[in-house]
Amino acid sequence: MTKGHFYDANGHSVYFGVRADKPDLEAAHQFTTLRKPDVPQDADYDYMFDGASWVQTDHALADLQAKAAKRVNGEAENYRLRFITPGAGQAMTYLEKKLQAEACLADPSPDPAAYPLLAAEIGVRGATVTDVATVVKAQSDAWQTIGALIEGKRQTALVAIAAAGDKTEVDAAGTLDWSDVEAYA
Secondary structure, three states: OOEEEEEOOOOEEEEEOOOOOOOHHHHHHHHHHHOOOOOOOOOOOOOOOOOEEEEEEEEHHHHHHHHHHHHHHHHHHHHHHOOOOOHHHHHHHHHHHHHHHHHHHHOOOHHHOOOOHHHEEEEEOOOOHHHHEEEEEHHHHHHHHHHHHHHHHHHHHHHHHHOOOOOOHHHHHHHOOOOHOOOOO
């Protein structure tokens, strides 16, 4: 029996044998015609089966792109954290305070009981619930400007990283100038 290491139509490795007395078996033909090309151990590429044939892929580029995207996402988060407190619960609190502030400022005679997150800060951030709502709304508006700036930079970089064709392009796409964000800090 002849044995071989072959790949199936999905590019998954299979190990199988071909009977010496029946070398023309259909399964043997199917697998041997789909055999993955040899790749040198130190190559920056591999092959991927696209459903019809083997196509050379650049794993080194994909790895660089993934690392650059991770770095950009981390940088964006670090810049966000210069302006906001981390945590899912805190994010929910910020959102609810913003909604309460907008409703309070639209209310001609706001009752503090209707705005509990704002009322909790009376005497700390303002003398009345309306004063607190004004401060919260101003902070929320400022965050929208800063958050949009950070998100715009992040998304632009991620698209450019994904479109990059080589290491130089990946490096350029993943190197951001955050000075305009730092100006707000």
